[in-house]
Amino acid sequence: DTEVTQTPKHLVMGMTNKKSLKCEQHMGHRAMYWYKQKAKKPPELMFVYSYEKLSINESVPSRFSPECPNSSLLNLHLHALQPEDSALYLCASSQVVPRPYGYTFGSGTRLTVV
Amino acid sequence: DAKTTQPPSMDCAEGRAANLPCNHSTISGNEYVYWYRQIHSQGPQYIIHGLKNNETNEMASLIITEDRKSSTLILPHATLRDTAVYYCIVRVGAGNNRKLIWGLGTSLAVNP
Numbered sequence: 001d002t003e004v005t006q007t008p009k010h011l012v013m014g015m016t017n018k019k020s021l022k023c024e025q026h027m028g029h030r031a032m033y034w035y036k037q038k039a040k041k042p043p044e045l046m047f048v049y050s051y052e053k054l055s056i057n058e059s060v061p062s063r064f065s066p067e068c069p070n071s072s073l074l075n076l077h078l079h080a081l082q083p084e085d086s087a088l089y090l091c092a093s094s095q096v097v098p099r100p101y102g103y104t105f106g107s108g109t110r111l112t113v114v
Numbered sequence: 115d116a117k118t119t120q121p122p123s124m125d126c127a128e129g130r131a132a133n134l135p136c137n138h139s140t141i142s143g144n145e146y147v148y149w150y151r152q153i154h155s156q157g158p159q160y161i162i163h164g165l166k167n168n169e170t171n172e173m174a175s176l177i178i179t180e181d182r183k184s185s186t187l188i189l190p191h192a193t194l195r196d197t198a199v200y201y202c203i204v205r206v207g208a209g210n211n212r213k214l215i216w217g218l219g220t221s222l223a224v225n226p
Contacts, residue, residue, distance in 0.1 A: 042216035042217065042218060043216060044216075045214070048210070048213065053210075055210035055211060056210075090157055090158070092158075102150075102163055103214070104160070107156055110155075
């Protein structure tokens, strides 16, 4: 299995809703990442987990709450989002020292906040 | 903290080589250069990476200048399916603080 699987593929949520994005990989990777991508822009790093511990938080607002329950799963809990949070949310994984194929990305969750 | 600069767009004829340039003049000695591509809002796809030496795999070649201030991604025989946004990326940091610094990307159009 050489894939990162993200669910759901599309999500529409209201500003008062609570929802979660899920990411799963079975490649034995011990580093997992959340990125946010706006249209026609490169992905922006949000969080990095290494050995199931949060190692990087790129000053992301607290309405985004990551969770890494085990080495295969990564969640992103969403609460009280704003319309400007609408974006493609990408999950990625890698070896902690990425070699030789670098980082594997999922296909993303397209989030719309209404 | 942009580390790379790329032309916003390029065209290439099908079957010809596509040469995508990238400047990374502030790169440090232990920072790798990665190339990824993204097709129509799918997830980014790994192409190749390198540190100092030129690299080749089944998808592409990466030519890094001796001073490491620039590199070129070469797709040897471009096809229509290579139409995508190509990102030149520098990996910075060490240990658990490694992260990718993405360029703004080059939108490559491969024309019949």
